[in-house]
Structures are given as C-alpha cells and as structure tokens.
Amino acid sequence: MVLPLHGWETSCRSRSTEAKNLTDVGHTKFSEIPGATLATQNQINRFQFIPTSCMLCESSEADEHYVITKFKQGDLHFIKCRTCGTVYQNPMPDQESMREFYNSQNFFNCTTTSDELTGYRDYDGEEYTRRKNAEKRLAELESLYPPGRRLRILKVACGYGALVQLAREKGHQADGIDFSDVMFAGAQERGLELIHADFLKYDFGEEQFDVVVLYGAINNFLRPLDVAAKALAILAPGGFYVVNHVWPGSMPEILLRSHYWIYRPPIIGLYPKRAFQQYHVQVGFEHHCSKYDVQYLTCDKLFGYLQIRPLLTAVDKLGLSRRGFTIPIPGYAREFFRKPD
Numbered sequence: 001m002v003l004p005l006h007g008w009e010t011s012c013r014s015r016s017t018e019a020k021n022l023t024d025v026g027h028t029k030f031s032e033i034p035g036a037t038l039a040t041q042n043q044i045n046r047f048q049f050i051p052t053s054c055m056l057c058e059s060s061e062a063d064e065h066y067v068i069t070k071f072k073q074g075d076l077h078f079i080k081c082r083t084c085g086t087v088y089q090n091p092m093p094d095q096e097s098m099r100e101f102y103n104s105q106n107f108f109n110c111t112t113t114s115d116e117l118t119g120y121r122d123y124d125g126e127e128y129t130r131r132k133n134a135e136k137r138l139a140e141l142e143s144l145y146p147p148g149r150r151l152r153i154l155k156v157a158c159g160y161g162a163l164v165q166l167a168r169e170k171g172h173q174a175d176g177i178d179f180s181d182v183m184f185a186g187a188q189e190r191g192l193e194l195i196h197a198d199f200l201k202y203d204f205g206e207e208q209f210d211v212v213v214l215y216g217a218i219n220n221f222l223r224p225l226d227v228a229a230k231a232l233a234i235l236a237p238g239g240f241y242v243v244n245h246v247w248p249g250s251m252p253e254i255l256l257r258s259h260y261w262i263y264r265p266p267i268i269g270l271y272p273k274r275a276f277q278q279y280h281v282q283v284g285f286e287h288h289c290s291k292y293d294v295q296y297l298t299c300d301k302l303f304g305y306l307q308i309r310p311l312l313t314a315v316d317k318l319g320l321s322r323r324g325f326t327i328p329i330p331g332y333a334r335e336f337f338r339k340p341d
C-alpha cells in the first residue's frame with residue numbers, strides 16, 4: 001500500500017464529516033472485507049521507534065522542532081535537519097509499526113476523538129472523491145505525452161485502485177501496487193487485480209513504465225529516496241515520476257505550529273521543496289516541473305475538515321453535500337521528475 005499518507009489527504013479525510021457509507025457506491029464496507037478481521041481488533045497500535053538520520057541528506061545534525069504528546073502510538077519527536085531543512089521523526093516508527101498501522105481499524109475507520117484521528121475517518125466512504133481526483137490526475141499524466149498515446153502506468157501505494165481502474169477504462173496499460181492486505185482485498189472485491197507487494201522489494205523484471213505515480217504517500221515512506229531510485233530503475237528513458245509531498249514551514253504550519261494536522265504518527269518527514277528536488281536530481285532524475293497540489297473536494301469534506309458546522313448543516317439541507325470543486329492544497333507540492341533519455 002500505500003504507505004499511505006497522506007499528509008493533507010489523510011488529515012482532510014480524517015476530519016471529514018460522517019462520510020457516506022460505501023453502500024452509496026455499491027461496495028461492501030471495510031469491516032466486511034475478510035482481510036480486515038484481524039486488523040479491526042487492533043484498535044490502537046503503539047509504535048516501536050528506531051533512531052534515524054535525515055531521510056534526504058543523511059546528516060544527524062538537527063534541532064528540536066516539535067514534541068507531540070497526544071497520540072497513543074507514543075510521543076512523536078520531530079526534529080529539523082540543519083543541513084537540508086527536512087523536518088523528520090527521530091526516533092521514527094519502524095517498518096513493522098507502519099505495516100500494522102495500515103492494516104488497522106485506527107487507520108481506516110477512526111471513530112474516536114480528534115486527538116486519535118491519525119488515519120482516515122472513513123476510507124471507504126470517500127471513494128467518490130478519489131474517483132474525481134483520479135480523473136484530473138490521469139488527464140494530467142496524459143498531457144505529458146502526445147494525444148492518444150497509450151501509456152504504461154504504475155501507481156504506487158494505489159489503495160483500492162481508483163486511478164488504475166480509470167486508466168484501464170481509457171485504454172492505458174496500468175498497474176497498481178500496494179502492500180496493504182486491506183487495500184488488496186478491497187480492490188479485488190471491486191474486480192480489480194493489483195500487485196500485492198512492497199514496492200521497494202518487488203521485482204518488476206523487464207517491465208518499463210512511461211509513468212510512475214505516487215500521491216499522498218511519500219511522507220510516510222521511511223526512505224523516500226529509495227522510492228525514487230526504484231522508480232528511476234523501472235521507468236523507460238524519458239519517463240516520468242510524479243510525486244506529491246508535504247513541505248515544512250507552509251502557511252498552515254505557521255498558523256498552527258505543533259497543532260498542524262500533519263504532525264501525526266505516520267508522517268515520517270516533511271521535505272523542503274528545493275531540497276526534495278535537488279536530492280531527486282542526485283538520484284538521477286531531471287527536474288521537469290513543480291506545481292501546487294490541487295485536489296477535488298466536496299462541500300461536506302471541506303467544511304467538515306474546517307469544522308464549520310453551520311455550513312455543514314446548510315449544505316446538507318440544500319442537498320449540496322456532494323457538490324465539489326478543485327482547490328490548491330496549502331503546504332503540498334506536486335513534483336514531476338523525468339528520467340533522462
């Protein structure tokens with residue numbers, strides 16, 4: 001899976017209003033997926049932490065940034081790298097803690113107070129939004145190539161596979177890979193075959209992709225540059241790696257400081273835009289372009305996230321809950337890296 005993230009995406013999801021049940025779109029709910037049984041018993045998984053150095057530059061020179069004490073997973077120590085400005089957890093959750101987290105009820109269906117909302121409020125209930133985002137993202141990928149070109153696409157941390165499914169419907173050859181048992185089962189149940197494996201360990205053989213995409217997850221990976229190197233290895237010459245990420249010191253962080261919703265257990269690091277680009281160039285990419293991340297949001301999701309209850313009630317009464325729009329997401333950048341010819 002995804003090592004999902006999901007900085008903004010998760011937080012946005014986690015604070016959304018009571019999401020509509022999946023029955024809205026004709027699917028069973030998370031709790032009904034066989035693979036979810038064990039995970040749902042795991043209400044709060046306390047993390048094991050291990051020491052680390054900076055994920056980008058590997059320096060250990062750092063200053064304290066925030067200590068977050070409100071999560072039952074354990075106290076989170078975020079520090080800021082003196083060399084490249086990355087803000088990261090040290091110690092950080094180990095791989096097994098992350099794996100359990102992404103298979104847990106706590107991630108997919110948070111039902112407790114806001115302090116414990118560390119994952120999605122209702123992952124299943126937001127499929128409609130994911131489908132709308134997938135349409136915009138796929139159109140953007142297609143625009144990187146001449147019109148009508150059939151693309152070989154790999155979506156990393158693909159979740160239930162909304163983008164993969166859409167890409168296949170439009171004639172592309174698309175694959176998705178996710179290590180989460182829950183995500184894999186959910187996709188299967190939707191008739192979608194995905195690769196159930198850890199992206200970093202999976203052997204793609206001779207496969208060469210035109211595009212490797214990773215949305216809402218790189219801030220959850222323990223080693224983001226390992227992800228970049230793997231993407232580079234499986235791309236065709238001239239192919240693109242598209243990744244969005246959360247950066248430190250954005251307007252939400254300036255306003256909210258340690259209360260910024262990004263400072264949650266599964267967020268391993270926040271990467272300054274320039275450093276993120278530079279270290280990907282060191283891995284072997286050309287930096288193609290950088291954009292603000294934009295996402296499609298529905299009214300109920302946006303107002304729920306902002307916790308504006310009167311507006312929530314109003315849009316509900318007016319039947320506008322599912323009315324959506326696309327807005328830039330503060331603190332979130334989308335980067336396009338190109339493999340040299």
Ligand SMILES: [Zn+2]
Nearest residue numbers: 054057081084
């Ligand atoms: Zn650093």
